[in-house]
Amino acid sequence: MLYPIIGYGHPTLRKVAQPIDKNYPGLDQLIADMYETMYAADGVGLAAPQIDLSIRLVVIGFRPYDEKTETYGSPTEEHTLINPEILEYLGEKQYFNEGCLSIPDIHEDVLRPEGLRLRWYDEKWQLHEEEIHGMFARVAQHEIDHLEGKVFTDRLSSIRKTMLKRRLNDVMSGKVRVHYRMKINKTKK
Ligand code: ZN
Numbered sequence: 001m002l003y004p005i006i007g008y009g010h011p012t013l014r015k016v017a018q019p020i021d022k023n024y025p026g027l028d029q030l031i032a033d034m035y036e037t038m039y040a041a042d043g044v045g046l047a048a049p050q051i052d053l054s055i056r057l058v059v060i061g062f063r064p065y066d067e068k069t070e071t072y073g074s075p076t077e078e079h080t081l082i083n084p085e086i087l088e089y090l091g092e093k094q095y096f097n098e099g100c101l102s103i104p105d106i107h108e109d110v111l112r113p114e115g116l117r118l119r120w121y122d123e124k125w126q127l128h129e130e131e132i133h134g135m136f137a138r139v140a141q142h143e144i145d146h147l148e149g150k151v152f153t154d155r156l157s158s159i160r161k162t163m164l165k166r167r168l169n170d171v172m173s174g175k176v177r178v179h180y181r182m183k184i185n186k187t188k189k
Contacts (some may be wrong), residue, residue, distance in 0.1 A: 001033045001036070002037050002180075003033060003034070003052075004051070004182055005051060005101050005102060005182050005183070006050060006052050006102060006103055006183045006185070007102055007103070007104075007170045007182050007183065008100075008168055008172055009055075009168075009172030009185050010052070010102075010185040012052050012054055013050070013102060013146070013149065013151060014149045016148055017047075017049050017054045017056045017057075017149075018055055019056050020057060020082065024055070027123075028086075030048075031057070033058070034059045035047070035059050035061060035078070043101045044054050044060065044061060044139055045059070045060045045139040046058070046101065047143045047144075047146035047147055049146050049147065049149075050102050052183065056083045057080075057082055058144070058146075058147070059079075059080055060074050060077075060140065060143065062076065062077055063076050065135065065137060075134075075137065076098050079136060080122050080123040081144075082122065082125070083121055083167070085118070085120065086117075086141075087129070090113060090114065090117060090133070091114035091115040091133070092114055093112060093113050094112065094114050095106030095109040095110065097110075100151060100152055101153065103153060103171055104171065104182075105171075105176060106153065108153065110142075110155050113137075114134075114137065115132060115133040115137050116131070116133075117133050118130060118132050118140060143160065166174075171184075171186055175183040
């Protein structure tokens with residue numbers, strides 16, 4: 001089942017999401033539906049708050065990029081993060097161009113550490129504590145921000161934020177054209 005994705009300005013995107021346990025109802029189906037929703041929207045990551053569920057659940061799926069051949073390989077690398085926790089940041093900070101399914105049409109370079117030591121449960125409730133790098137670490141940080149009520153535009157300089165203000169207002173009032181279903185919060189702030 002495809003979920004509608006909530007847009008910038010919706011209050012759920014600003015909430016700190018709650019941890020879940022094994023008894024969370026319908027979890028397997030929810031995870032499957034989140035992958036389906038993410039791929040249908042051409043995303044590489046989706047956090048549960050983006051489908052209006054304030055819980056600490058993230059799905060990630062991307063094709064590995066080979067810098068030597070400048071091509072995307074297969075198969076798709078997938079990670080389900082339940083109750084993820086960043087234990088340590090690793091490596092240098094780097095800029096990477098990010099976008100977000102909740103903030104269509106805006107892509108900006110965001111500075112984040114290259115790697116992480118991350119603890120999480122996967123969809124089988126196996127506990128992981130690993131050093132992660134590259135694309136996985138980048139997407140994980142973006143999605144974990146969603147669990148904390150943050151979005152990537154919060155991390156931009158105030159000049160960039162000011163420049164984007166009108167376009168963010170457009171997203172808030174639903175003036176966006178996307179090929180996936182969005183739920184916009186129509187109430188005035
Ligand atoms: Zn996002």
